[in-house]
Amino acid sequence: MLHHKILKVLLAFVVVVVYVSSEPMLVIKAEQTAIINTSVLNVREGPGLSYALVSQVKQDEKYTILEKKNDWVKLELSSGKTGWVASWLIKEESTNSTPPATQTGSSSTIVSTVDGLRLRNGPGTGFQVIGSLNNGNEAEFLENRENWSKVSYKGQIGWVASEYIKTKSATNDPNPKPTTNKTGKITASVLNVRGEPNLQGRIVGKLLEGASVKIVAERENWIEISFGSSTAWIHRDFVTTSSSSETPETPEPTPLPQKPVNEGKTGIVTASSLNVRDSGSLSGKVIGSLKQGDQVTIEEEVNNWSKITLSNGSKGWIASWYLEVKADNSTPPPTTEESSVKILYNGTNIRTGPATTHPVAARANEGDTFTIIKTEGDWYKITLPDNKIGYVAGWIVSVDGVGVIVERPGVNQYLKGKTIVVDPGHGGNDSGAVGATGTFEKEITLRTARIVFDKLSATGANVILTRNSDSYISLRSRVSISHYRNADAFISIHYDSTADRSARGITSYYYKNIDIPLASSIQAEMIRNTGFKNRQHRLGNFQVIRENRNPSALLELGFLSNPTEEYTVNTNSFQENVSNGIFYGLAQYFKGR
Incomplete structure (x- = not known):
């Protein structure tokens, strides 16, 4: 009996020890930092949209994460206060984590x-x-x-x-070996000197025609020269090189003006349609547009982008190469970095004016090149042999140099500026369907979504992925992203599965009347581009489209439970074709709005 009592006491002690040891240990973790990933983000008293606002934070600001709850994170604000923000509108980084090893010497x-x-x-x-x-x-x-x-x-x-390229491991020596006994002479009237060997490189000075330079190294179309107490880069097309035993004097940098030469001047838009962006680069968000002939006042000019004020008082940036700046006698001579066009098709018409109604002045073949004089609308004014002048349509040539690239509107015009949320289904601990041979739905939906993202982004659309990694995002959060971004369209990407291994085909689902045109347009284009069985667009009671106020569609892009279809949807060609179907389906939808 005593033995039984002792055994019970020991057992109770073991249970207590196990229970205590199962409690989480206090571990010092790397501090988590939130980076705000939207222009302005509301901070609330609690973890939900129903809580009162306490503050606002701005894009790229960083705050320490104190706590996480569902789809919300608690931040420590700079004022010493705390507040909650939606987790889907931030990026997280670990500030005390060991940084990844730096790769050296190869790219x-x-x-x-x-x-x-x-x-x-x-x-x-x-x-x-x-x-x-x-x-x-x-x-x-x-x-x-x-x-x-x-x-x-x-x-x-x-x-x-990709089929026409091969890869190699290239060693990038940060200090290329000097080219011995080689000098150069500038042939342009004014030549930009840049800090990096590309046309987006920061301009660090200028050289005048006839200036001699000492060549340090050469890299493709760029030449590194001694410039002041350091080195810089100039374009190969505007320098003649020679071997010489004499070392030219190292040119001192020509001081750059403190204010851009066009600041305060008036510019006239030369493009038929010109996007206004929130920053001075092609990756900037489109916030407005201008048309040919509009006049703007240039407030600032940085790296070939001009800052202007819109009619509503907001500031924006436009590409300087689409502006014709009104003449001013105080303007220094223009930089003569010439640009040229290369003909893409045999028998291309060169016309006497910037429209197809003008007579044909000459014909050119694939590979022919001509110097660009200026851009007029969607046409290039070019120099022909014997110093004659001609015009060629901008969308049938490629451009070499700093000239503007003209695009033919095509379907892009219907997608440009639209806000589209692309939702790769499942993720994280939610794998979704598992294919007959092991394909995870969460992986292939992200694969498809990424290529759709790239295609849409290239048109100037404002595209948001609900997730860009193997992470879990709740259905409620996916809908909230659509509402927060005020999406013009919400597309949820999925792959189907059923017990019937012979089931096949593509289906598009809608829930509200406003969803039907979107679902039907995308369904038609996906079938046309893939050749899959058409399971039509039909009513579907799914939360991401049922609770969504914006036009929405949920797409099932084939059956992973069908071994043949599972193999097909994993091929590169299918991914290209189905993403084209979604892309063109969206274009057709917006064209009809």
Whole structure:
């Protein structure tokens, strides 16, 4: 009996120890920081939209995360106060974590395996050609999307077909070996000297025609020169080089003006339609538009972008190369970094004026190049042989140099400026359906969403992914993102599954009447582009479309439970085709609005 009592006491003690030890230990973790990922974000008293506002925070500001609850995080504000913000509108970083090892001496480089490889402004053959690579030309590899690779070439970011490139590991020596006994003489009247070897590089000075320079190194179309007490870069096209035993004097930097030369002047818009952005780059958000002939006052000019004031009083940025600045005798001589066009098609018409109604002055073949004089609307005024003048449509040529790239509107005009939320289904601990051979729905939905994101972004649409990694986002949060962004369209991407392994095809679901045109347009284009069985667009009671105030559609892009269809949807060609279907379906939807 005594033994039984002792045993009970020991057992109780073990239970207490196990219970205590199961409590979480106090572990010092790396401090989590929230980076605000929207222009202005409301801070609330509690974790929900029903709580009162206590403050607002702005994009890129950083705050320490104190607590997390559902889809909300508690922040420590700079005023010493605390408040809650929606987790889907921030980015998190660990401030005390060990930084990743820095990669030294290597970067990913691609090499074109063909002549005339077209560089496009989006991942697809329907996107504008903005340049080309010949066999052996190298470019910096940025990322891959199915059959397309995003690269940086001659200062331009664009996409090339992956089948026509090969990769190599390129060693980037930060201190290239000097070229011995080599000098150069400037041939342009005024030449920009840049801090980096690309057309987006910061201008650090200027050189005048005839100036001699000492060449330090050469890299593709750029030459590194001694400049002041350091080095800088100039474009190869505007310098003649020679070997010499004499060392020229190192040119001192020409002081740059403290104010841009065009500040305070009036500019006239030369493009048929010109986006106004919230920052001075092509990645800036579109906040307005101007039309050809509009006049603007230039407040500031930075790196070929002009800051202007819109009619509603807000500030914005436009590309300076779409502006014709009114003449002023005090203006210094223009920089003569010439640009040229390369003809993309045999038999291209060169006309006497900037429209198809003008007579044909000449015909050109693929590969012919001409110097650009100026841009008039969607046409380039060019120099022909014997110093004659001609005009060529901007959308059938590629541009080499600093000239503006003209785009033919096409379907892009219907998507530009639209706010589209793309929702990759499932994520994190919610894997979604699992295919017959093991495909996780959460992985393939993100794969599809990313290429749709790239295609839409290339048109100037404002695209938001509800998730861009393997993370769990609640259904309520996905709807909240649509409402917060005031989406013009919300697209939720899924893949289907059922016990019937022979089931196949694509289905689009709607819930509200305003959803029907969106679902039907996308369904029609997906079937046209993929050839899959058409399961039609139909009513579906799904939370992300049922609770969504904005036009919404939920797409089921094939059956993972069907082994044949599972294999097909995992191919690059299907991903390209179905993303094209979603892209063109959205364009058709907005065209009809």
